[in-house]
Amino acid sequence: MPKVFLSPSTQEWNPYVTEGNEELVMNRLADAMEPYLRASGIAYVRNDPQRNVGGAIADSNAGWFDVHLALHSNAAPQQFAGRLRGVDFYYSPYSYESERLATILSNNMKDLYPIADKVTPRPTTSLGEVTQTRAVAVLAEIGYHDNVQDEAWLRSNTDAIAKNLVLSLTDYFGIPFIEPAPTRAGTVVTDGSNLNLRSYPSMYGTIIGVIPNGAKVFVDGQSGQWLVVRYEGKNGYVSSDFVNISG
Numbered sequence: 474m475p476k477v478f479l480s481p482s483t484q485e486w487n488p489y490v491t492e493g494n495e496e497l498v499m500n501r502l503a504d505a506m507e508p509y510l511r512a513s514g515i516a517y518v519r520n521d522p523q524r525n526v527g528g529a530i531a532d533s534n535a536g537w538f539d540v541h542l543a544l545h546s547n548a549a550p551q552q553f554a555g556r557l558r559g560v561d562f563y564y565s566p567y568s569y570e571s572e573r574l575a576t577i578l579s580n581n582m583k584d585l586y587p588i589a590d591k592v593t594p595r596p597t598t599s600l601g602e603v604t605q606t607r608a609v610a611v612l613a614e615i616g617y618h619d620n621v622q623d624e625a626w627l628r629s630n631t632d633a634i635a636k637n638l639v640l641s642l643t644d645y646f647g648i649p650f651i652e653p654a655p656t657r658a659g660t661v662v663t664d665g666s667n668l669n670l671r672s673y674p675s676m677y678g679t680i681i682g683v684i685p686n687g688a689k690v691f692v693d694g695q696s697g698q699w700l701v702v703r704y705e706g707k708n709g710y711v712s713s714d715f716v717n718i719s720g
Contacts, residue, residue: 505635512694559591674699
């Protein structure tokens with residue numbers, strides 16, 4: 474199953490127009506993304522808010538991630554302060570996959586942001602979280618925090634933005650988007666054989682692990698007759714016919 478390094482801003486010195494700052498608001502957005510990520514079977518690791526950008530890059534590169542997604546909000550140059558609006562998704566021009574992900578993120582965000590033609594994928598050769606990460610990387614600048622309308626949009630649509638971003642990740646990975654539900658406990662019940670843990674909700678999905686009869690699992694979501702489960706650090710799909718859910 475896919476694994477994402479989620480890197481909300483650590484820039485607490487960037488104030489918003491009314492209250493709060495970039496680090497605070499982007500971490501709230503990352504918090505809102507977590508239930509959608511779990512339900513859709515996407516494993517994730519968050520950056521350490523006590524470390525800077527260099528630390529986030531180092532931590533991302535120390536693991537094995539399919540995507541590095543940095544979450545930021547923008548601020549206009551001084552001469553345009555408070556007058557600019559828009560959402561930008563920065564990608565590496567040297568990576569087809571980075572551009573593909575940025576394009577998907579942009580296309581989906583156009584459905585949510587009030588000025589669709591101001592949602593744009595943009596190439597960058599200078600942003601380290603895009604150019605220096607081993608994983609496919611995109612840095613999102615989600616609105617201008619020095620603009621009253623953008624700040625209001627961000628604050629009033631945190632959950633919708635989180636859902637939109639995770640929907641784009643599922644589109645990129647080619648897996649179903651699943652609405653979150655409370656995590657439940659489950660017990661594998663077979664004829665005594667192991668239960669296959671798969672990368673996709675289909676009998677044709679790659680087997681990425683096996684779960685023994687009687688094992689306890691966490692159930693984070695459901696797509697048709699397939700459950701999204703966590704077992705011993707792995708996320709994947711199993712047939713609902715072989716899991717008894719408690720609660």
